[in-house]
Amino acid sequence: MNPLVSIISPSFNQAAYLPDAIRSVLSQDYSPIEYWVVDGASTDGSLEVIQNYSGQLTGWISERDSGQSEAINKGIIKAQGEIVAWLNSDDFYLPQAVSRAVKLFQSDPDLGMVFGEALTVDQRGWPLKRLTFGDWGLQELVKFCIICQPAVFMRRSILEKAGFLDHSYNFMLDHHLWIRVARMAPIHYEGSNNGGNSSRSLPWAAARHHPGAKNVSQSPGFSQEIMRLLEWMHTVPDLERIIQKDRRGVRAGAYRLSARYLLDGGRYRDALSNYLRAARSNPGYALKHWHRMIYAVLAGIGFGATLDHFRAPYQRRRQQQLAAELKSSSESSGNALDGWPGIRLA
Secondary structure, eight states: OOOOEEEEEEESSOTTTHHHHHHHHHTOSOSOEEEEEEEOOOSSSHHHHHHHHGGGSSEEEEOOOSSHHHHHHHHHHHOOOSEEEEOOTTOEEOTTHHHHHHHHHHHOTTOSEEEOOEEEEOTTOOEEEEEOOOOOOHHHHHTTOOOOGGGEEEEHHHHHHHOSOOTTOSSSHHHHHHHHHHHHSOEEEGGGGGTTOGGGSOOSEEEEOOTTSHHHHTHHHHHHHHHHHHHHHHTSHHHHHHHHHTHHHHHHHHHHHHHHHHHHTTOHHHHHHHHHHHHHHOHHHHGGGHHHHHHHHHIIIIIHHHHHHHHHHHHHHHHHHHHHHHHHHHHHTTOOOTTOTTOOOO
């Protein structure tokens, strides 16, 4: 018998994107799935969207909450599945995401968390970038190697040992949880099963970049919580031991990630400051991101629009190439993406 998979979608004023998230869950080829939508008393028409799909949901809630962490925890508490995941209302799954995650769990009963590749897409659903990771464990997470959240699934028994999401985190809530889960059990990346050949299968999920996304509109919050997370790790003995083995590398990872969020949010001078701190901690690591450092310098003195103008044709070509690769991969696997909720390829 297949294990029950529980999926929770926290949502607040995301009526424009919520239907794609819901339909991407309902379109999965796996059974059984229970699906909860937890809304924070939206006022933009989200409630009407939820009600339209209510007959296909396990359940839904619409009430005020303190934020994303509380909403997700509400759903986890109600959920009964052996495997648990959450899908934000502006993201969506791709075909076979759930069945592939379950297959990994079934292949190794000791695994506490699995994750796959992901896409970033723009607000209309055009692919922007394919995100590949490594078969990372606790050491990599401590160094702020970031996993795309919608491509993550957890074993509930391990999640309960690690503890649910910490309501005091609004931005790095997922990475904080991944670290705690990885302290309890091994985690595994699907990409390591195919020798790193990312063209063999589709990513698991897509994360949507749009002006209202937190990583764009609230980038300083991410930067602050990254440093708070680093301070917290120093207070946990086993994590502190990992840090002591490569203190400079850990600090470089924290500053580099902080800089990336600040750059995405248009905080160019703050981003450059953090890149320079990363370089002081670990020059070789930081200089791998030299192009972003140069962009921060030039954008900070008013050349951002000019740079974006010259980058635009290159980005369009990359998007077209990625769309063609995804279409080919989906057709060869028998899971054509044409018409899939959220994605646009032509």
